[in-house]
Amino acid sequence: MTNKNSLQRRLGIGLTLGVTLLWLFGVAASGLVAQHEMNEVFDSALEETAQRILPLAVTDILNRENGTGNLTAPALKEHDEYLTYLVRDGQGNLLLQSHDADISVFGALPQEGFSNTSTHRIYGASAVSDTLYIEVAEPLNHRHEAALEAGLALLTPLIFLIPISLLGVWWIVRRSLRQVVEFQRSIESRGAGDLSPVEGNQLPTEFEPIAVAVNRLLERLHRALETERSFTANSAHELRTPLATALAKVQRLKHQIHSDALKCNVAEVEVALRSLSTLSEKLLELAKAEGGGAIAQRPHNLAPILAMIVTDFEHRIPGRIVLTLPEGEVNSFLDPDAFAILVRNLIENAIKHGASQEPVEINLSADGTLRICNGGKVVPADQLVQLRNRFARSKTNADGSGLGLAIAEAIAAGANICLHLHSPATGRQNGFEAVLNVAVAR
Ligand SMILES: Nc1ncnc2c1ncn2[C@@H]1O[C@H](COP(=O)(O)OP(=O)(O)OP(=O)(O)O)[C@@H](O)[C@H]1O
Ligand SMILES: [Mg+2]
Known part of the structure; x- marks a missing residue:
């Protein structure tokens, strides 16, 4: 099997590419579904956080002695904030903020419900007859990171899948084609004169007609060669006998006649017959040589x-x-x-x-x-x-x-x-x- 048109190679590459593409499709589809579900979970967490913080923040603000002034919620321990929040009144005046909150992330006026900025996902809720608003912001790149990690986790098996698939296909195809390769070798290794039928019983069903066709062809060739050989042999015999008879008769004639001129003529006929005999022998040899065998x-x-x-x-x-x-x-x-x-x-x-x-x-x-x-x-x-x-x-x-x-x-x-x-x-x-x-x- 040459590599140029190797069935093994084609199947190996084709099937591996197919499996890889299907896997990539699967990864893309499940990635989209996972991203959608993760967004829902993240949104629900954002909403829950806002609802939880809001009553505490309202109590805190109402209990203040002077009632106004910015106040940053104290952090119990130094830490990075993942969710940041602001509490503002209806006009956008800041009443309370988490210690890492970046005010520029939020809009000028508080907004209820979910909204997106280029960098954050924000959820706003109100309390005390829409006089106090809380907005919780979550950085979007956190969500992107989560989606990316999920995608990568789904893609990782491909590193193993591609070589395993290539190896698997190669092995299965090699096993399945073993009889075909043996069949090919048995044809290749036989000499040109060996016209006996080839053994094709072990071949996969799809290849059996090839063995049948090859054997039929071999049989026809064998018959044609046999016919040719017997024709050549018979013709040689058929030609040889009358020429030999004619030559013998001419020789006898040569001895029977006494006229020198006539003798000379008969000798010429004898030479002509001899060369005719040689020519017919040579022509038959050529026919035999060109007919194979x-x-x-x-x-x-x-x-x-x-x-x-x-x-x-x-x-x-x-x-x-x-x-x-x-x-x-x-x-x-x-x-x-x-x-x-x-x-x-x-x-x-x-x-x-x-x-x-x-x-x-x-x-x-x-x-x-x-x-x-x-x-x-x-x-x-x-x-x-x-x-x-x-x-x-x-x-x-x-x-x-x-x-x-x-x-x-x-x-x-x-x-x-x-x-x-x-x-x-x-x-x-x-x-x-x-x-x-x-x-x-x-
Ligand atoms: N051994 C040789 N030495 C010299 N010349 C040769 C030799 N063999 C062949 N030739 C030349 O090649 C020519 C062709 O040879 P070829 O055997 O085909 O025909 P041929 O001998 O003349 O006739 P045929 O073999 O049919 O009786 C000859 O005529 C001869 O001139
Ligand atoms: Mg010669």
């Missing part, structure tokens, strides 16, 4: 196969091939039949197009690198790049149809192998070299 279901040791093919050629040109094989096995997923066709074409080229007096070096190393090297003229770079195309040939006197390298390239491409052609050959002034690594076949 270059990958085997399991790895094979290719070293003995190479040795066998070289022995075949040795009979034709004794002493010209120099073969070097590694001591151990060279296992590869490259299909043995495909490998044989590829190697035959490359060796055949080296023998046919290389300088006849120089050896053909074939080297298979333990890491799977196969080198087929011959002497001869250098093939110009511009022609070298064209040689893998069908029917492409550089200047040569040797006969051929120009399909050998196209076949080799098709097989290599089918097995994800890179076929390198060099001219001059590595470490030489001339010649031609084909290099590929069979171990990388997948």
Whole structure:
């Protein structure tokens, strides 16, 4: 699962963001409700305080000997006042104030009921037939502070909620997707030649159709490849037989006739039939190579196969091939039949197009690198790049149809192998070299 489109990542971030937003909504809503309720409680406390102080203040004022004059209520002990109050008459003359009261906070004339200034919440009440007024002021920032603290207390769980939610979602998604990841790995790890059905029984229900579709596709592919293989094999057989018969008949005819001119003509027909036979073989090889099937279901040791093919050629040109094989096995997923066709074409080229007096070096190393090297003229770079195309040939006197390298390239491409052609050959002034690594076949 790449991070770019990871379901796990998306769900983790999405769900955590969702939970956080919902929580913030909840915090905002409950904050508003709490603030409203706190205001009611604070107002009621303010009102209660005013009602409690008023009778005491009235008694105090009426009992004064001179009856007038400002008087600050004495504080029993030094302390900060949270609620401050004033007692005034109807004209706003101050009769009594709490010791910390700031007169500028209150209006010029006393007012009954609740009122707000920019800094305070004030409650006013009257007594003695509206001749005496008490006003109690409470600083608003105290209420703000209380609301803020309540809000912060509600927000604090988010610090834990976000990582817990991320972890929780990650864990749950990881657990739920475990079978899907295993399914993905089982597809990834199988070689290109393995077309057996994939195991999808353990997948979550939502993913089961994918496994079914993949298996259906694999089955169709398997059937198509099988059909293709059998068609190629049958066609090869069907073509080979009549061509071989025609060739045999022409050869017999050649021996039966005595006229030299006629013999010459029949010999030409024989050559034409031979090249037709070779061409049909090559075309069928190309069809097979391009039809896939270059990958085997399991790895094979290719070293003995190479040795066998070289022995075949040795009979034709004794002493010209120099073969070097590694001591151990060279296992590869490259299909043995495909490998044989590829190697035959490359060796055949080296023998046919290389300088006849120089050896053909074939080297298979333990890491799977196969080198087929011959002497001869250098093939110009511009022609070298064209040689893998069908029917492409550089200047040569040797006969051929120009399909050998196209076949080799098709097989290599089918097995994800890179076929390198060099001219001059590595470490030489001339010649031609084909290099590929069979171990990388997948
Ligand atoms: N080992 C080599 N040394 C020199 N030239 C080569 C070698 N292999 C290929 N070539 C050149 O590349 C051309 C294409 O090779 P390719 O195998 O495709 O065709 P071909 O050998 O001419 O014909 P075919 O393989 O169909 O019988 C050859 O004609 C030859 O000019
Ligand atoms: Mg060839």
